[in-house]
Amino acid sequence: MYICSKFSTMQSFTEENYLKAIYKLIEQEGDVITTNAIAEKMRTKAASVTDMLKRLADKKLIHYKKYQGVTLTSKGEKIALSIIRKHRLWEMFLVEKLHFKWDEVHEVAEQLEHINSDKLVEQLDKFLSYPKIDPHGDPIPDAKGKLTIPKSNLLSKFNKHDVCIMTGVVDHSSGFLQYLDKAGIALGCEIKIKDVVEFDRSLRVVINKEHTIFISNDVAKNILAILKK
Amino acid sequence: MYICSKFSTMQSFTEENYLKAIYKLIEQEGDVITTNAIAEKMRTKAASVTDMLKRLADKKLIHYKKYQGVTLTSKGEKIALSIIRKHRLWEMFLVEKLHFKWDEVHEVAEQLEHINSDKLVEQLDKFLSYPKIDPHGDPIPDAKGKLTIPKSNLLSKFNKHDVCIMTGVVDHSSGFLQYLDKAGIALGCEIKIKDVVEFDRSLRVVINKEHTIFISNDVAKNILAILKK
């Protein structure tokens, strides 16, 4: 079932989701992506993935040779980036204009990212004053698909006495985001590392010069930050 | 392909569109709707409609007996109204917040109306200050699905010397809406009928006490209005 049968340039929701999944796997895993990795990310079976890979290859959206893994063509990458752009702009809209919390936006954005209208995206971008990052600190590709990756590090990599600014998260699950809310940790807040426990690499930190909390290494590995100033 | 396999209450886009089409046909044509009428409205074939009617009947969304036509169950009507509510709220958003023109919103709203999130709809409604009508003058069902139909008449039914207020359109095509723009006729403007030509029932009218134009009976039959004061 096609969204719009009028134009051959149209993708189904499913195709768009595959392209996005492949893009994100390449972004984190490396250059060539396996069938199984896609199956896991898409929560489907390897056989279904193989089917889809053939179709995407036919449409020149991916480079694919049997048993050799997958990369995106520039056409495929362009589509993936436009989906990511829409996802993050909609998340921004939901938080900024409709007062959603940052742990409530992802599911809805998963639907909104497939709405097809260039004018809608550009006007939405303008309405939001051309945001550079989304509510989770992830960069928003510009209209041309250019994405400027902010260079931050895992909080777990910083040292005692470092003062840093929280810039993003690795784990985007609502569970983790709600934990951060409770801990008073939000995007842009100051995190001063008071102590690093040798034994388990857990941290004692001061948030916004206000309150002191302990965070496990597991948590620290899912927080992104940069050194202050 | 279901949008969300988690809940049995979920409809596919296609099912939602059929329910909406049946609702609108009942609204204008009368109580019982034929297979062919649905086929025409959905731009599909009668055989496809019969297939779908069986499925909708299985789900208790319509009352359907072979050869006897279709009506909506209250469950089916509730879904139809929620789709219409979303469609009109999104049109309002596009015009009010993203500065779309009234002839540009329908296609995009056709996509947005299927986004599934109660919170999104209620927050959007609030963000727009709970509008009662959409950019074309059509009433927006409230959160409970209650729809208050504004009682207006075709401009073609009014008489010489009547002064009325434009409240809506029958034809929603962008062609007709663009014609109205050019003629300076917009929702809420005053239309004073200066003359009715016997021969072809065309009208000479004054818009907003500003300019005089001639409109054919064909046009007048597609404009809704109420008497001023």
Add this chain to the structure above:
DNA sequence: AATAATTTTTAGATTAGTCTAAAAATTAAA
């Protein structure tokens, strides 16, 4: 280098939604 384990692909089936062509039922006309 041969065998075992793993990954990937094929084969065949299923479901939603669509189509055309033909059969059946209803409605209109003679």
Add this chain to the structure above:
DNA sequence: TTTAATTTTTAGACTAATCTAAAAATTATT
């Protein structure tokens, strides 16, 4: 009240996307 025209339904086929089970290819281990 038969016959003709129209409407609606069935039958059978197609596509996209999915699945399971089995075959083939690749990679790892002896």
